[in-house]
Amino acid sequence: MRLTKEEQEMLDGGLGDAARESMEILVALGKIYGAERMIPVTSVQVSGVSYKTIGQAGLEYLADLAEKGARTRVQTFLNPAGMDREQWKEMRIPADFAEKQIQVLDAYSRMGITKTCTCAPYFIGIRPKKGEHVAWAESSAVAFANSVLGARTNREGGPSALAAAICGVTPCYGLHLDENRVASLIVDVKCELKGVADFGALGSAVGKLVKTKYPAFRGIKSATEEQLKVLGASMAATGSVPLFFIEKITPEWNVAKDAERITIGAAELDAERKAIDSGLKPDLVTIGCPHASLKEIKEVAELVAKRKPTCEFWVCTSRKMKEEADRLGYSRAISAAGGRVVADTCMVVCPLERMGYSVTGTNSGKAAAYLPNLCKQNVAFGDLEDILYR
């Protein structure tokens, strides 16, 4: 790899141990993926935040790195943590877990990382422009950044994202290069997509078929950012998809001449919905996978104000969005109906399996994909009106 003078200085240890180790990681990844050089990034999203996913081993790594003087050089924020920093007691998060989670967040904080824990940074103003290079790690945020915003990022892991934050660069390969941003699977959508759950089911179904191809959708007439968020998140969960296109909707549309074609119609969508929905009544409904936008919080607040749900429910979002929802009275309306607006965390990365729930409701194909294994939950899948009043 060709390194700049400053990159070489970092590799040689001239800027401290943490920068040296971080540059070693980036150079090794560059070698593995055949990068010729590094490219500066404007923002970094670090994954490996919930104590549930990184455990004691991860906590020790982060504490060591902070101790070695690691400091970030670019705007860096975090993936969701295992709990709401302020409401963990009310959420009934076990105290031993909370203690470790606070230590993880403190280690990140010592490195200069903001404690913004969200999988939907694009709803709170972190929106890289078309062609801008970033290093994001959370799979759905990666899909959104590449596909909906037209920014450029590979699917980073925890250590590679952190190394990019500390060095301000990432190896230039994969989705940072034009020639790799090409779809080779055309998906003809032959049915109307009504609510968020339809986009979730579509993503869940297509993710299982893509193998390593990037999909390009035809026949989707319109989509809100909330629907695109769920489509990308669901494909990322079932098929590790980091980039997709939708004709006339996404900023890029590059399809290979020899692209394979598949068709998804009402029957396939219905079959997918049935495959992921247990049909059970949930004891907890979780909304906001990925994190809810203000519009989604408002929709829930209005819905539950008219009719009180028959189960406990959470709306998961970023702290900034929760503060906005508090200010506008949505949080109060949700509490009055027996729910809770929860910040910093989500249903997948918090220790649900230790909290006495067994059936969790969601309208997201992503949550439906992860809840059974990561949280030992049965899944109730459907649109809000269905799962909140089942």
Next chain:
Amino acid sequence: MEIKARSIARGKATGQALISHAAIGFLGGVDPATGKVMEKGHPLEGKNIAGKVLVFPNGKGSTVGSYVMLQLAKNKKAPAAIINVSAEPIIAVGAIISHIPMVDKAEKDVYAILKDGQKVTVDGDKGLILIS
């Protein structure tokens, strides 16, 4: 004998070769307290990787495996060095943060040359495998 390879993680170390034809996943696959391979049905199940020059194709499984390698190093149960056929990020990152010398893409087939228990040195700075 000296075999050229690609340097992945710096440092130089010597140990007895422990050879696996199967990929290794460190999270859940290796006990960080003892260095013993725990994965059921793995060719190395029950063997201890501590202090060995671990030869395997590549990593697999959770990316948290990188951190488990660091825990092994802190407990002084890490391999002395690593030779991979083709490195992937979990093992490469794990070796770097744990200061375990590592190379991959050797110019000769190490599986044909190396035997279990044979003394071998990995030079991660120069990208060399030295067999005495």
